Amino acid sequence: MSVRVLCACLAVLAIATPASAQKKYDPGASDTEIKIGQTMPFGGPVSAAGTVGHASIAYFETxxxxxxxxxxxxxxxxxxxGYSPPKAVELTRKLVESEKVLLLYGSVGTPTNAAVQKYLNAKKVPQLFIATGASRFKDPKTFPWTVSMLPSYEAEGxxxxxxxxxxxxxxxxxIVYQxxxxxxxxxxxxxxxLGDKAKSLIVSEQTFEVTDTTVDSQIIAAKASGANVLYFAGTQKYGAMHIRARxxxxxxxxxxxxxxxxxxxAxxxxxxxxxxxxxxxxxxxxxxFDPAWASDTDTRDYLDWLKANLPQGNPRDTGYAVGYIASFMTAHVLRQAGDTLTRDNVLRIATHLKDLNVPMLLPGITAHTTPTDYSVINRFQVQRFDGRSWTRVGKVISGE
Structure with missing residues (x-):
């Protein structure tokens, strides 16, 4: 066979080579499966937030x-x-080292995610779209493998x-805060x-622990200060407690x-x-359940999905929407990764979202990231509870 013919044959073989020759996999990925993981407070003091995990499971089953x-x-x-940092560390190590997941996503909680942040970054395992808005998770320079989904808590404040x-x-x-x-x-x-006025305007500042059985004393002290504004920052259990107490x-x-x-x-x-x-x-x-979205396609699809896949759940629980949104974005990243299912590629896609339209986000709010700004969602809507549902106040705003 001449060299010219041989080269021609090799060229044809190269073109006909199956796509699998170009596939790239890290632990957790194969031709048939992608393993992913998360830890959730299905039990413990903030078990109400476990609905995020139930929605995540149902999303990928669907x-x-x-x-x-x-x-x-x-x-x-x-x-x-169980919303326990030591337990989160134990289970995260299990997911990475024993179950060998490609990535973690959507995990709920500031203290639990903080407990595993250094470990996952040292292992270069993506910690994607976690359900917290704490500032420590929006630091791509120090923790490039961590991407938080929720709007910044500081910006909201x-x-x-x-x-x-x-x-x-x-x-x-x-102010009463966790x-x-x-x-x-x-x-x-x-x-x-509040700016320079903060010291003069704040007349009471109380804190509580997630192990406390009540926040009554903090609310009593807040009222005794003569305040005409109360700002509360904490998790669901204590949110309900302090409203009743006030x-x-x-x-x-x-x-x-x-x-x-x-x-x-919740x-x-x-x-x-x-x-x-x-x-x-x-x-x-x-x-x-806002009448404004009665004919909205995304809203109807979401409610139909809930009814079909989580019939035991209450559709008014916002935890389901958080899990749904985080799962949609994770699925988007994996879909875009194609056959290059490496952790590097997954992170690259997750940190280059370009105004991604995500089901159930309010109009004017999209998912957007850059390699130097991991603020996936950085706009939100002020709202007032009218005794039955939330009503919007003003326009979509940014806290930055």
Whole structure:
């Protein structure tokens, strides 16, 4: 065979070589399967947030029934960390070292995600679209493998502080917040939003621990300060507690709560709708029961999906929407990765989102990232609870 003919044959073979020759896999990926993981507070003090995990499981079960992603089934391992940082470390190591997942995504909680952040970055395992807005998770220079999904807690705090300055003539403010990274970030942002007036306007500052059985004493002290504005920053269980405590004292300040304590099902219903009426918070996703979205395609699709896949769940629980949104974005990244299912490529795609339209995000809000700015969602809507549902106040805003 001549050299010319041989070269021609090799060229033909190169063109005809199966696509598998170009496939690249890291641990957790194969021709038939992609393994991913998450830890969730299915039990423990913030078990109400476990709905994020239930939605995540249901999302990928639905996707698998419809063929998976690029011909591969998605094997999601969702483990119960009980909102315990040591447990989160143990289970995350299991996911990476024993189950050999390609990535982790959507895990709930500031302290639990913080406990595994250094480990995952040292291992160069993507920690994607985690359900926290704490500032430590928006630092691509120090932790390039960590991408937080929720709007910055500090940015939200700033926006609500500006709302107070715009709506209250002579504010006297009491702050009650959870004594961890979550509560401190919200409080820090709120103070920053007040600017130079913070010291003179804040008349009471109380903290509580996630192991506390009540926050009654903090709310009593806040009322005794003479405040006409109450800002609360904490998780769901304590969100419901403090609303009940404030109402039962007969205290009627302008009442603001952080977005993590704005769930109708997990916070406002346990507190009592009558007690929660008038509360102010923020949102980045559509309320599926807001009449404004009655004919919205995304909202109808979401409610149909919930009914078909989580019939036991309450569609008013915002945790389901958080899991749905995080899962959609993770599926998008894996779909875009094609046959290059390496951790480097997954991270590259996740940090180059270009105004991605995500189901259930409010109009004007898209998912956007760059290699130097991992703020996936950085705009939100101020809202007021009318005793039945949330109603929007003003336009979509940024806290930056």
């Amino acid at each position: 996707l698998n029934r419809n063929g998976g992603i690029n011909g591969r089934k998605i094997a999601l391992s969702a483990l119960d960390d 700033k926006a609500l502080a500006r709302y107070v300055l715009q709506t209250v003539t002579a504010p006297k403010i009491a 004594n961890d990274d979550l509560g401190k970030d919200f409080a820090h942002g709120f103070k920053a939003g 109402h039962d004292l007969g205290w009627k300040p302008l009442h603001l709560v952080c977005s993590t304590s704005s769930s109708i099902q 916070v406002l219903k346990p507190a009592g709708f009558d007690r929660a009426e008038g509360v102010i918070s923020t949102a980045y996703a559509k309320d599926p």
